[in-house]
Amino acid sequence: MVHVSLGLDTNELPKNINIAPNEWTLSKPDVKPSGFLADIAGVGYLYRRFLRRYIPAIISLVLLNAVTGLLVAAVPLSVAPAASVVLNEHPDPASSLAGITLDNLGPSIMSWLRLDPHNVFAVMLTVAVLYVSLTVLAATLKTVAFILSVRVSCGTLHDMITALHRHVVSLPLSFFNAKREGDVISRFTSDTTATVNLLDGLIRGLFQALIQAFFLFFVLFRTDPLLSLATITIGGMHFLITRSMGGWVRRRTKAVYDFYGRMTAALQESLQNIRITKCLAAEQFDYARLDSEAGKVRDSLYSFRIARYAEEPVRLVADALSVCAMLFLAYYAMTSGRLTRSGFGMFVFLAARVVGPISDASKHLLSVFAVAGSSERLLEIFSLRTSMPEGVKHAPQFRSDIRFEDVSFSHENGTMILNSINLQIRRGEMVAIVGPSGGGKSTLCDLLLRLHDPVRGRVSFDGEDIRNFNKATYLRHFGVVPQESLLLNASVIDNVLYGRTADQESFEEAIRVANATAFIDAMPERENTMIGDRGVRLSGGQRQRLAIARAVYGHPEILVLDEATSALDAESELVVQRAIDNAIRSITAVVVAHRLSTIIQSDKIVVMDNGRIDGIGTHQELLATNTIYKRLYSLHIRESSNSHA
Ligand SMILES: Nc1ncnc2c1ncn2[C@@H]1O[C@H](COP(=O)(O)OP(=O)(O)OP(=O)(O)O)[C@@H](O)[C@H]1O
Ligand SMILES: [Mg+2]
Structure with a gap:
């Protein structure tokens, strides 16, 4: 039976997340590493889903970053007049913006600002004021953009965690049987944070870097189209570096977070079992369990960090080669008379500046790959669909009976836990379920409460299949004390x-x-x-x-009580027993019973063994006919005479 189907909602999920439709286990949805976008499709899906409500803020951010990027790129150009007055070069200023080149940039700025090229001090002063005020403006806009982008990313983190929580809580119990809690928790904490942290960098860094690179490219292009083609080559080279490292980095992040999840699970178990660890003086065993998981985190992190760091030296060398190549190209352009000396100076100055943003943009792109591993882990959960659909019917007041009609049930491993169960629970009746441990008593209660659905047969409530009811209205009739x-x-x-x-x-x-x-x-x-x-x-x-x-x-209206067998001393046992006796008085009750008084006073006793009903009857009837019951009863008698002795 399939409780959780890893079904693909084709409208929502990225096309390349392949999930076997009938596979219930949580093996990873396989993001096929084919093609550039395939590797980062998961990140794209999560961003599309969670950024929808921030679209106005994101548009403002893009605009702000565009302006800031332009300003940051333009600030260095404001030194052009200083260069031309110092080098005493005065070509004709451009008559329009379209006519600007690096050669006439200084004179053009001076002519717009009506500066006298011979008054060197005034030109220098104006350049200084211009430089500082443009920088102050850029810094102010950057701060506003930063605050806005932090609002978007913190909001997205919140939305992602709450959406993930709602999704996880809505999943059937079988999910929780399969997944370790600690691992799920680590997805809530580290994977969401990693996915969202990227956002900050992307919005601020990637956009600004791209805009700066494009602007500087444009200026270079105006000066010398041939020379500016070199910039495209640098861009292509960086993209290739990112592309070749992308899959490598993604797989390593995924491994780090997977191991991190396992370590969180081990840590959680260690803390939850602290009593037993101390009682058994089993600290060494506990240390060893965590040490082993922490060791895997260390090794995977080491491998990830190295893979991530490899980017630095590779890009550094690539950048150095690019700058040198541009220097030679510019020198060649100058000696062949296409560029003036100040044009050469500005070109080299700007070429060095264009390499930075291109390299930055490619770094940001690589960090998308680094985060793709985390997004994949989030998608593994988001892509799970519950296959326990709810009905819409409002469950009315309980009138006559609940029936198990030929109910069979198995968990995903296929072993039948309940076999052809037929049982009637009448209104007002008190039904005790007894039987050897592992016989299926708690599972029967789970099916009554729709924690699982039968593989075959049905559970009916006043004649209506309980699957047809809205779960909340159905469960409102029950009070439950789980084992x-x-x-x-x-x-x-x-x-x-x-x-x-x-x-x-x-x-x-x-x-x-x-x-x-x-x-x-x-x-x-x-x-x-x-x-x-x-x-x-x-x-x-x-x-x-x-x-x-x-x-x-x-x-x-109905009480389902799975008595805990945990040993209480005779006196506590007595108070708890009184509580149970009080609770089930004059109410419909299904009690998995271990206490004699509860068993004897029930209207009906169901003996369960190995997933089957071995007998149903009153205490007297079963005592006369049912061997399992007779054995259990004599055990109970012995136990209770011991404990009350
Ligand atoms: N998630 C699961 N996956 C596979 N098998 C399970 C799962 N949960 C329980 N079982 C198996 O189902 C059987 C019935 O379990 P159940 O808890 O219903 O027994 P029980 O009669 O309540 O036992 P006890 O008296 O010890 O509480 C057991 O054999 C158990 O191993
Ligand atoms: Mg049980």
Whole structure:
């Protein structure tokens, strides 16, 4: 059966993310490394999806960066008049903007500003004022652009994390069986941050670099078209460097983040199991587990850093070669009479400046590849589609019965966990489910609560297949105490309400039913006391009673209770048992029961063994006919006489 289909929504996902349609496991959606855009398609998809709402801000940013880029490129040109007065060259100024070349740039600027070329001091002073004011303007615009781009990137990070969280929470339980929590968490923290951090650099750096490069290219082109072709060659060379390193860098980032995810998972397990580690003095074992994962992070990071660094020396040499080539080309142009001496000076000055932005733009492009590994990890999750569609029907009040009709179920590995289950739970009835460990009792409860769907057969609620109901309206009828109830690091009352509307009277009643009033009253801040991570500040029995209070809050019609077998001492056992007895009184209840009193008083006992129902009946009936039940019962008798002895 397929709980999660790695289906491709062709409208949304990049075309090259290939995911086998019926494969449920989370093996990576394969981004085929073919073609230049294919490698960074994931980044493109995420940006298109999350940047939509920032389009006005992004347009403003592009404009701001264009102006800033032009200014930054134009500032050095403002020294042209100084060059011509110092070298005492005064060709005719250009009559229009179109007529400007590097040779007549200085005289043109002087003629616009009505400067006397013979008054060298005035020219120098004007050049200085122009240079500083243009720089101040560029710096101001840069600051505004920076603030705006930080707003966009922080907003995008927020949107990406919350969207990812909604998506993950909506995935079926089978996803969580397959994925390690720590790895999923690392996608929330490091992969989103990496993907968004790139944005800052791209918006500010890439645009500015491109605009500067184009502007300077234009100026060079006006001076000498042949010479400026050299600039295109530099651009092409840098693009080739980026292209040849792109796939290499992407694969290494992916490896780093994959190992980082595994290390986070190991770390999380280490912290969650700290009690058992200390009890067993198993610190060395714990260290070894983390050391091994941290070692893989170190090695992959080392390999990534080297791959990423390789860019530096390669580009440095490429830049040096370009500058030298331009120097010779300009010298050749000057000796052949195409360029004046000041034109030569300006050309070399600008050529050195055009290399920088071209190299920068290519570096930014390579960082897109570096981030593609992280985006791929985010897409692995975003591309998962739940195959548990909800119905639209509103589940009405519970009237007659819930039925399991020939229900079979298996997890993805194909082993049948439940086999042809037929069971009726009538309204008002108390049904106990008993049987050996691993028999499928908790799984049966999961199917009742639509945590999984049957592979065959159906579960019906007053005759209607529960798949037809809107899940929330269906689940509102249930109160649930799972086998391992987890508590939040929040106050007692928040743990009981768990997001439902607060009602003091119902809360008081819930804790009374759960036999929890006395211990809550004894806490320093009563129901507002914080209970610590997973309820560590409570005792085992208190945690169980709080879970029962949560289940009975708001008067559910059906209670599903998977009794924890964790050993409590006789006295706690007794208070928890009383809480359970209170909770299931005069209500429809399905109880996976280990406690004698619960079993004996139920209307119907279901004996489950190896995924099948081995017998259904009352206590007396089963005692007379069912061997498994007889064995379990004698065990219970022995246990309870021991514990109450
Ligand atoms: N995610 C899973 N993937 C594969 N098999 C699973 C998964 N979860 C549970 N199982 C298997 O399903 C079977 C039934 O498990 P279930 O939790 O329903 O047993 P149970 O009757 O509640 O046992 P216990 O009394 O110990 O709580 C077990 O054999 C278990 O190994
Ligand atoms: Mg169980």
